[in-house]
Amino acid sequence: MPMLKVNGRTQDVRVPDDTPLLYALRNDLKLNGPKYGCGAAQCGACTVLVDGQAVRSCVTTVGTVTGQSITTLEGLSTGGKMDALQRAFMEEQAMQCGYCVNGIIMRARQLLDQTPKPTEGEVRLALDGHLCRCGAQNRMVRAVLRAAQEG
Amino acid sequence: MTIETSRRHFLAGTGALALGFTLDVDASAQQGPALPGDLRQHPKISSWLRIEANGRVRLLIGKVELGQGILTAVAQVCADELDIDIKRLDITSGDTQLVPDEGATAGSFSMPNCASAVRQVSAEARQILLGLAAAKLNVDTAKLVIQDGTISSADGKRATYWELVSGRELEVEATGKAPLKPRESRRYSGKDVPRLDIPAKVTGERIFLHDLRPQGMVHARVLRQPAYDAKLTELNLSEIEKLPGVLKVVRNGSFAGVIAEREDDAIHAHARMQQIAKWDLPAKSETQDTVYDWLQSQPERLLKIKEQTNSALPAEALSVEATYRRPYQMHGSIGPSIAIGLLDAQGITHVDTHSQSVFETGQAIAELLGADKSKVHMRHEQGSGCYGHNGADDVAADAALLAQALPGRPVRVQWMRQDEHKWEPYGAAMVVKTKARVDNNGDILDWRLDLWSTSHLARPSGKAGNLLAGRALEKPFDMPPAVNNGPPNYAADRNAIAGYDFAGHTVHTHFIPTYAARSSSTRALGAYANIFSIESFMDELAHRAKVDPLDYRLRHLKDERARAVLQKAADMIGWKSRQKRPGHGFGLAMARYKGTASWNAVAMEVTVDRNSGNIRILRVLCANDCGEVVAPDGVKNQIEGGIVQSLSWTLKEAVRFDASGVKSVDWISYPILTFSEVPPITVELIDRPGTPFLGAGEASQGPTGAALANAVFDATGVRIRDIPFTPARVKAALG
The missing domain is CATH 3.10.20.30 (Beta-grasp domain)
Incomplete structure (x- = not known):
């Protein structure tokens, strides 16, 4: 088991x-x-x-x-405190339906752990294998960059 | 107003004209002002709004959250007019036992029809509450103030909404007379209020239908046909029944499903069913390449939707023509459709669904089950974004049907990725032909547009024959005749009538009442292809006339709000100061969605690599006017999302299919725009406080596609009229 x-x-x-x-x-x-x-x-x-x-x-x-x-x-939320990415996605209202958001945040977490201050290009490249059909990509990129700043 | 007119006609017909007039006067005096939006169908205040215990207020709405932020926008207008903190609101939406039937959540109608109704109903409730307080406190209403549900007088008397409402006080009809607040007294409308659904979506709290786990829930998968109209000839049920974890195997004609305790067991059993099922495949020969000829050679229903002759048209006026094509394109929801069905001990089938049309889909499911519609209860829960009529309704029917085989157990059915790609009803392929007669200056004297399309309106609409399961049964329900829609909204011919002022203007819809591939409502319906064609053609005519495309449009355009968005988008991109460089282009396009909703203009800057045929979009600028703006960031989010989706459609997307079925079965065979390909986008809103809500969800689809085509032309001198603009197609066009 x-x-x-x-x-x-x-x-x-x-x-x-x-x-x-x-x-x-x-x-x-x-x-x-x-x-x-x-x-x-x-x-x-x-x-x-x-x-x-x-x-x-x-x-x-x-x-x-x-x-x-x-x-x-x-x-990602520990001790009742949200991860910087979760807060940033709220701040930027970075989604429409939100179905893809789980994957985007998790992939962005890995990125920020490895590259704490990524460029916008690095964020886009990291998220390229994640699909968002609502078209909220730019908001999500802004949210990841915000989390990098504020995290 | 409609009621009065029809009564007058009726009475005139019986010869009782004088009496009729008297009745009309009385009736209109009693009716007061016309009620806004869906309040007309559901005038009772308590249908929409309840003052509940413990300081809460419940809003009941028929429109549903699709990720477009409608619940938040509706909460904003309610909290404002009712004078409560927005946190006091609980919203029930899309539950067929509880909410007013507002039809489908579609067509950019939720703000005009639902939010307008909620705004008025909240104002009416506030006025009633104020009256109750005045009576209770013995103070004139003019001397009372309301703050967050507490009504008080200057001398300290007070009563709360929750003390005032004890029974049936709101079980009255709205009068339409309660005044709305001026914008400056509103706390939420016109301001950015964080969306109510987002916190749960970033933390993984339960908010999606996918996350419901009712006691005793089991998992099911449905065996879909390999191709349209395929017949299941052989399926060894006993083999499937013996597989691990399988509880039930259901077969009825060409419909088959398997129910298991565990989801992974259901998936295994489903995969085995696919391997062993034998099918009769129908002889269908259309493909994604032949469909355009097919469309133009079918028996058609000719709809002459505009016939305006220019009697002064000179015989020698130059004639210009062009033909544009749009392939079948997917909604492409990231989460495959899902539903949970439960047949309870009272014989009621409950379905948790992300359908856009809970009432009519519930009625279709009732017909499918052979049950009265009161025996089907639909409850909306949030799903993956749908962008129109995707698999949501079909999977709801699947779940309802399978639930009959296992009474008392909630049966969760989620489609596999391939099912969603192959079986969702696509945005219809279209051919659009335009023809203009122009004068010596190149200005348009006469304009003609002909379009060919299958239906964009095959939603369940109360009919089991519109559900995949319904058509697959041993005794199948016939698919109802294909429908289009007339004015003002149209469907295949949505936005086929250009918003420009042409002396001669003819528009003919060649409606094809059969199908090459399954098609139904996809964001903007025919408006995407029609606006793409009209705005491409305007650009072609401007180029012929050697006139700047912005000036050329303005020369043919009187509508001030249309001119305003066009000018604004042009200013945003720096249109007049743009530099001409090889391989580098600018494009503009504008339309008023449906002719009745948002005005939207898009400007774009691109580069085109002649060697690869690759288009790179450098930036997109957009101006939108949706009347009074309630949720500015929400509108921008919708417009931005529409731009990205339309860029994806226009650059990349076409469903591939042939006689053996749909070949676009996953994200490799049907690619969509990725993060790296999404350009910078700026959206600016022209807010019109005090004017009606117009809706914005679909406004940018058409202008985006056309602006791209126009920018590519500007960059290369080559006009591409076939969607999508894949590198191979662009390269071939460039020679």
Whole structure:
């Protein structure tokens, strides 16, 4: 039985090792952040951090991340305090429907952890594998740059 | 007003004209001013607004949140007119048992129809509450002031809304007479109020339908046909039933679904069903390339929507023509459609849905189930952005149907990515032909536009035959006849009548009542292709006339608000001081959406690489006038989003299909604009306080596509009339 360390807590999930991480997180651990979008690592809506790296949970099996530290959107807020990215996305009203926002924030978290003061070009490049159909990309880029300034 | 007119006609017909006049006078005196928006259909105040316990106020609306921020905008107008803090509001929207039926949340109608109604209803409620306070406190209403639901007099008497309303006080009809506040007394309208739905969306709190997990919920997937009209001939149900976790397999004709305890088990079983199912494929031969000829060779319904002859047209006037084409394009929601169905012990089927049209889709589902419409209860929950009629309604029907097989268990159905790409009803492919006769100065004496299109209006509309499941059953429901829409909103021919002042002006809609691919309402309907064509053609004519495209448009345009947005967009980009450089171009376009909603103008600067055919958009500037602005940042967000989506359509998107089915099945085979490709965009609003809300959600789709075409022409001297402007197409056009 795989043990998953998610948002700082280690939990059993009663699923086969080859279960996509996305379903274990959403259905077994009842987390809302990661979203099903394409099931093929094309859109980024399901992104979570595994040991700080943004991965597509729809194509990552539970067995490959056992024991690693998994962070979802919910896990970014600590001690009742929102992550700088979460605050910045609110400040910039950086979305319309918000379905893709989970993945965008998670990928941006990895970027800011590695490159605390990215250029606008670096932000766009980092987010290029994430699709937003509402057309809120520029707001999201502004939000990431704001988080870098204020974070 | 309509009621009076029809009564007069009716009575005149029976010879009781004199009596009719008397009745009309009495009726209009009783009716007072016309009620705004959807208040006309639902005049009772308590249908919209309730003063609840504990200092709360509940707003009930039929329009739903699609990510466009409508709940926040409606909350702003309500809190203002009712004089309460916006935090006191709870909003129920899109629940067919609780809210007024306001039709579909579509067509940029939510501000004009819903927010206008809510604004008036809130003012009416405030006036009633003020009257109740005056009676209770024995103070004249003129001497009372209201602050956050507390009404008080100068000498310290006070009463709150929650003390004043004890029963049926708001169960009266709105009069239309309650005065609205002047803008300067409003606290929220016209100002940026943070959207109510955003905090949950950045933290992962439950806000999406996807995040509902009712007790006992199970997961299902539906086997969709490989191609339109394919018939399921063989499916070994017992093999699927034996797969791990499977609870039920349902088959009815060509409709099949599997229900499992776990979502991953449902997905596995669904994949196996796809492998073993055998199908009869219909003989259909149209493809994305042949569809334009197909459109122009079908039996058509000819609709002559404008016939204005220029009797002074000289026979020798030069004639200019052009043909434009728009392929099928997707809504392309990032989250595939989803619904949760539950058949309860009372025989009521409850469906949690992100449908734009909960009432009419509920009625269609009732027909599908063979149940009375009172037996279907639809509840709206937020989903992924839809941009029109996507798979939301079909998956709601899937969930309702599968829920019948497992009473008492909520059945969650989410489409797979491929299902959404292949089965959503696309924005219809169109051919638009324009023809102008011009004078010696190149000015337009006569204008003609012909368009060919299948339907843009195949929403459920209460009919099971409009649902995929309905058409797949053993005893299928027939697809209802295809519909277009007349004035003022039109559908295929939305914005086909240009907003310019031409002496001669003819517009013919060649409506094709059959389908090459499934099509229905996609953001802006026919307006995207029609405005693309009209505004491209205006540019072509300006070029022929050797007149600046801005001046040329202004020469043919009287409408002051149209001139204002056009001039503003031009000023924003620095139109008059632009420098001509090779491979570098500027383009402009303008339209008033539907002829009745926002005025919108877009200006754009691009470069075109002749070697690769690659278009790079350097910046986009946009001016929009949607009347009085309630949520400035919300409007900008919508306009910006529309620009990005329209750039994506115009640069990249075309659904590929052939006899074996749709070939655009994922984001690799149907690419959309990415972060790196989104240009800087600036939107400025022309606010018109005191004028009606016009709606803005679809206003920038058309002008954006045309401004791009015009900028590419300016950069290269080559006119591209076929969407999308892929590098291969641009390169081929440049030679």
